[in-house]
Amino acid sequence: MKRGELIGWTAAAVVLAGLPQLLSLFQTVQLTVFVIFAMLALSLDFLWGIAGILSFGQAALFGIGGYVYGIVGIALGTTPLGLIAGMLGPAVVAALIGYVAFYGRVGSMYLAVVTLTLTLILYQVMGSTADPKYAIGDARLGGYNGMTNIPSLSLAGRGGPPLGPVEYFYVVGGLLFLALIFCVTLSRASFGRILQGIRENESRMELLGYDVRWRKLLAFVISAALAGLAGALFASWGNFINPEVFSLPQAAVVVIWVLVGGRGTLWGAILGTVVVQYLTSRVGEVGAIYTTIVLGSILVAIVLLFRRGLAPALMDGVARVVRRRSGGVAAGR
Amino acid sequence: MLTRRTALFELSAASLGLALASMPQRRAAAAEEIVVGNLLDSTGPINIYGLPMVDAxxxxxxxxxxxGGVLGKKLHLVQFxxxxxxxxxxxYxxxxxxxSKVAVLMGGITSASREAVRPVVDKYAALYFYNEQYEGGVCDKNVFCTGVTPAQQIGNLAPWAxxxxxxxxxxxxxxxNYGHISADWVKVYxxxxxxxxxxxxxxPLDVVDFGSVIQRIENAxxxxxxxxxxxxxxxxxYRQFAAAGLNKKIPIVSPTFGLGNEQIVLKPEEVEGLTVIYPYFQELDNExxxxxxxxxxxxxxxxYPYITDSANTVWNGWHLWAMxxxxAGSLEPAKVIAALESGLSFDAPEGKIRLDPQSHHVVHTVHLAKVNDKKGFTIFKSIENVEPSDTKQVCDLIGKPDQHTQYTPKF
Amino acid sequence: MDQAVATAVGVLFSISTLVLLALGLAIIFGMMRVLNLAQGEFLTLGAYTVLIATSHGLSIWAGILLAPFVVGSIGVILERSIIRFLYGRPLDTMLATWGLSLALVGVMTLVMGPTTEGIATPLGSFEVGRYGVSYYRLVVIAISAGAALATYLALRHTRAGLIARATMQSPHLVAVSGVEPQLVYMATFGAGAALAGLAGSVMAPLTGVVPTMGLAFIAKIFITVMVGGSTVLVGTVSSAGVLGLVESAVSYASTPIYGQVAMLALAMVLLRLLPNGMSGLFRGGL
Structure with a gap:
């Protein structure tokens, strides 16, 4: 790792560690959920930006992670196990879907459609589990109500005291930090470079003798586990999860986070999440309807005007202005 | 690909983004006011209940x-x-x-919304009022349910019908959950x-086509x-039931009809004669x-179309808390809860009500009424001072204060 | 016997609604490789057309007749202003139409309000033994069959259909022979939108009209079109047949929810076995 980059990582870690000292309790709690969403966005950017596979079902995998965490947390009473199960559950679902999609050699559009369909079906299925018979142990799925009374994460073992809001922020922030390091490292390793090769030209990679199928499958499973982790952390954060996580706007907003941040940058997904969430909560104060109109229009506008994402486009613009200011240096390029 | 320079810039940009997003927000109220919080739906499919409750x-x-306010200070409402x-x-x-550090939190309409709020309230040891008719059984030291429950509604409606x-x-x-638990109470009563x-x-709440349901009712x-x-x-x-001509053949009784002013939306000839039961009707004849x-x-x-039972319940909830x-001479939740458990009674629009200390529910007088031809109700029978026995039988928050649960009917 | 008749009508009804709902997207996707995620909102627009027509004193039937024209025009406008810039970028098209779908739901909520409006189901019903069968269901079956037949005839036996098919195979050749391919794309997208409008208008009296009603159908539509594969008619009809049969059979046996799950599971298996969808089973055809 180069020196400057090390400084970057350290700076990020210091800021992360310092934030709760500067912020009020409520702001810390609110920031925690932004960090959780950022992890979800990171999971999509790894899959889409690095491997070039577009999944519309990241929010659904996030939701599955949340539900699995809730079920394990309530039925077994151990929350760290719930966190692990919350990663495994979506990973298994992704493995099944990915197997059909990648080994069936259906086109890239099919995965997008199948994951979208999964989202819609889960929305309806989970919405109709209100009957008490839909329960695993003490954990009732709750239908439209969702699952309530999901235990907060506790590292002290079964029945131990749950983490306080600040401690929880550190756990979530630390996990996001680790996840980002993991994704960056992986994308630079040979596995990640082959994924990028697949993204650029799949048949060439195949002709070069790489088996693209299991690599795409593995990328999808890793991304699903990360989305699931975020979902589990979300369920622990609010002690609550309901079928809204499977709604279409929820699925769309994940794609928007990544698009705004710029595909393939990984860090950009985090930035995009924070910016979009902050803006939508502001617009949401005016009225919920405007949020969907604004989000929808952003999506159309980005696709039509900024193919590489909003943040890279902005940065290019800034760079251009800076270059022009510094007077003719760019001319030699 | 990440290069050294961009990585440095990018990571600091990401951190900056996080910091920006959490800029301190302005404080809402002046120090000499008491901030109180309220959560109700003014938009979406549940707003038929929410709008009168917001007004109330x-x-x-x-x-x-x-x-005179509370403790000599004025209340400042933060409403979402x-x-x-x-x-x-x-x-929220x-x-x-x-x-906002509210002294009390009120609101919630569907039982789903209440169950979403309750864990948060318990987590931060706050005080919460749920002011709406519901399925009973909530037994929570931090929560007061001022609405009417199945023992008071279905317990009288079923035998009459x-x-x-x-x-x-x-x-x-x-x-x-409201429908499932209430349906179990219907079986009990x-x-x-x-x-x-x-x-x-x-x-399901999004169903609008009742064709097959009506067909099955006809068969049964x-x-x-x-x-x-x-x-x-x-x-x-109700509209499709009437269109099939069944409103003249099979009577409907309901402990929910009217809370959303259904009798205003529907035509009198579609629902006239439908029987409901509530503590409050706009037509009640008391001073x-x-x-x-x-x-x-x-x-x-x-x-104003019609003042609903829920509006009356909201009114009662705020006044009980203020009393x-x-x-208590304090806003501290524990002390206010102790005062609420001291056997308060209040002269409400529905008549005199009493707060039951043991269950944190309210003793109501209920009235059976039929939808009339003037988009209102005609009361024909009253039952005085009905205890919330569904909850009281299983819930004693004085004897066993450390409870945060909801009981459901057992067979 | 009565039960058999009632069940047969039920199954036929689910299959033919599936065909009608999916036909518009099948044309857009099959001919242009554009997966329009706003297709559900085109349905909703069709339903609102009927609602507005009936509230202005027109009959339901007039509304159903009007809907394809209204929604078709909206489709053409959107194709000219957004979609045409994205040809050849299938994933970007999906994203843009998704954004369009969200924005359309928002705008319809703003204009029409978030509440469900009902339209009474016309025509009444007749009895088969103990079971009631609604006449309107039979009308829906007839309209679906008619729409599928009309699509077939238009593609197979008209000059416009010939040009459309040729454009999809080789836009350059068509351009060389003096027809503007852009015009063909516009017309095809408009036709797909019009069919969605028709489907939405037909469903309106059965379901009630609300800005989010498209969501209830969109999953089914996608699965049907995906499983159907590249041929517009043969693929869609056969996939609707198989999926509709399974869905209604499982729904009758248990609940509609399990019916939907069974349908999705079957679709996944079919996609694994038949990468080209049902179209892969047939040689040629439309």
Missing amino acids: TKFAIDDINSS DTQSNNQLYTQ ATQLLLE VQEHGPKFYTLAADY LQQAKGELAAQEFI RPNVVLSLLVGGNHIAF TNKKWVAAWRQRYGAD AANK
Whole structure:
């Protein structure tokens, strides 16, 4: 790792560690959920930006992670196990879907459609589990109500005291930090470079003798586990999860986070999440309807005007202005 | 690809983004005011219930302020529109408790929304009032439920309907916790009244086509249809039932009809004669109510459609809390809860009510009424001082204070 | 016997609604490789057309007749202003139409309000033994069959259909022979939108009209079109047949929810076995 980059990582870690000292309790709690969403966005950017596979079902995998965490947390009473199960559950679902999609050699559009369909079906299925018979142990799925009374994460073992809001922020922030390091490292390793090769030209990679199928499958499973982790952390954060996580706007907003941040940058997904969430909560104060109109229009506008994402486009613009200011240096390029 | 320079820039940009997003937000109220919080749906399918409740909240706050406020201070209301979205309840409840630091949190309409709020309230040891008719059983030291419960509604409605129309019931219920638990109560009270259940059906809240449901009702030929339907979409049932000509053949009774002013939306010829049971009707003939309705009309206009039972319950919730806080001489939740458990009674628009210390529920006088041809109700029978026995039988928050649960009927 | 008749009508009804709902997207996707995620909102627009027509004193039937023209025009406008810039970028098209779908739901909520409006189901019903069968269901079956037949005839036996098919195979050749391919794309997208409008208008009296109603159908539509594969008619009809049969059979046996799950599971298996969808089973055809 180069020196400057090390400084970057350290700076990020210091800021992360310092934030709760500067912020009020409520702001810390609110920031925690932004960090959780950022992890979800990171999971999509790894899959889409690095491997070039577009999944519309990241929010659904996030939701599955949340539900699995809730079920394990309530039925077994151990929350760290719930966190692990919350990663495994979506990973298994992704493995099944990915197997059909990648080994069936259906086109890239099919995965997008199948994951979208999964989202819609889960929305309806989970919405109709209100009957008490839909329960695993003490954990009732709750239908439209969702699952309530999901235990907060506790590292002290079964029945131990749950983490306080600040401690929880550190756990979530630390996990996001680790996840980002993991994704960056992986994308630079040979596995990640082959994924990028697949993204650029799949048949060439195949002709070069790489088996693209299991690599795409593995990328999808890793991304699903990360989305699931975020979902589990979300369920622990609010002690609550309901079928809204499977709604279409929820699925769309994940794609928007990544698009705004710029595909393939990984860090950009985090930035995009924070910016979009902050803006939508502001617009949401005016009225919920405007949020969907604004989000929808952003999506159309980005696709039509900024193919590489909003943040890279902005940065290019800034760079251009800076270059022009510094007077003719760019001319030699 | 990441290069050294961009990585440095990018990571600091990401951190900056996080920091920017969490810039301190402005504080809402002046120090000499008491901030109180309220969560209700003014938009979305549940707003048919929420809008009158929002009106009642504002009216109640102004009323308390004009009669001296609480502890000599004025109340400052922070009101959020939860948009019929249960996720927003969790989010806004956290915001109100931690950021606005409200002295009391009120609101919630569907039982789903209440169950989303309750864990948050318990987590931060706050005080919460749920002011709406519901399925009973909530037994939580931090929570007071001022609405009417199944023992008070179905416990009187079912025996009356068995006697009046016959024993065979067909239950239609909304498919979430309110509907399921209430349908179980219907079974309990039907058994006591020597009635029988032909069938029960649970309808998701987004269903609007009741064709097959109506067909099954026709096949079952019950004496009574008991409706536990909820929300704007389900209003379609009453219209389609009437369109099939069944409103002249099979009587409907309901402990939910009217809370969303269904009798205003539907035509009188579609629902005239439908029987409901509540503690409050706008038509109630007592002095407090007459004054209240007049003041309401003056405030919100003479053409206000109908003041619902839920609006009356919201009014009661705020006044009970204000009485208790004044009595306790403190806003601290533990002390206010102790004052609320001291056997308060209040002269409400519905008549005199008493707060039961043991269960944190309210003893109501309930009235059976039929929808009339003037988009209102005609009361024909009253039952005085009915205990919330569904909850009281299982819940003793004085003897066993450390409870945060909801009991459901056992067979 | 009565039960058999009632069940047969029920199954036929689910299959033919599936065909009608999916036909518009099948044309857009099959001919242009554009997966329009706003297709559900085109349905909703069709339903609102009927609602507005009936509230202005027109009959339901007039509304159903009007809907394809209204929604078709909206489709053409959107194709000219957004979609045409994205040809050849299938994933970007999906994203843009998704954004369009969200924005359309928002705008319809703003204009029409968030509440469900009902339209009474016309025509009444007749009895088969103990079971009631609604006449309107039979009308829906007839309309679906008619729409599928009309699509077939238009593609197979008209000059416009010939040009459309040729454009999809080789836009350059068509351009060389003096027809503007852009015009063909516009017309095809408009036709797909018009069919969605027709489907939405037909469903309106059965379901009630609300800005989010498209969501209830969109999953089914996608699965049907994906499983159907590249041939517009043969693929869609056969996939609707198989999926509709399974869905209604499982729904009758258990609940509609399990019916949907079974349908999705079957679709996944079919996609694994037949990468080209049902179209892969047939040689040629439309």
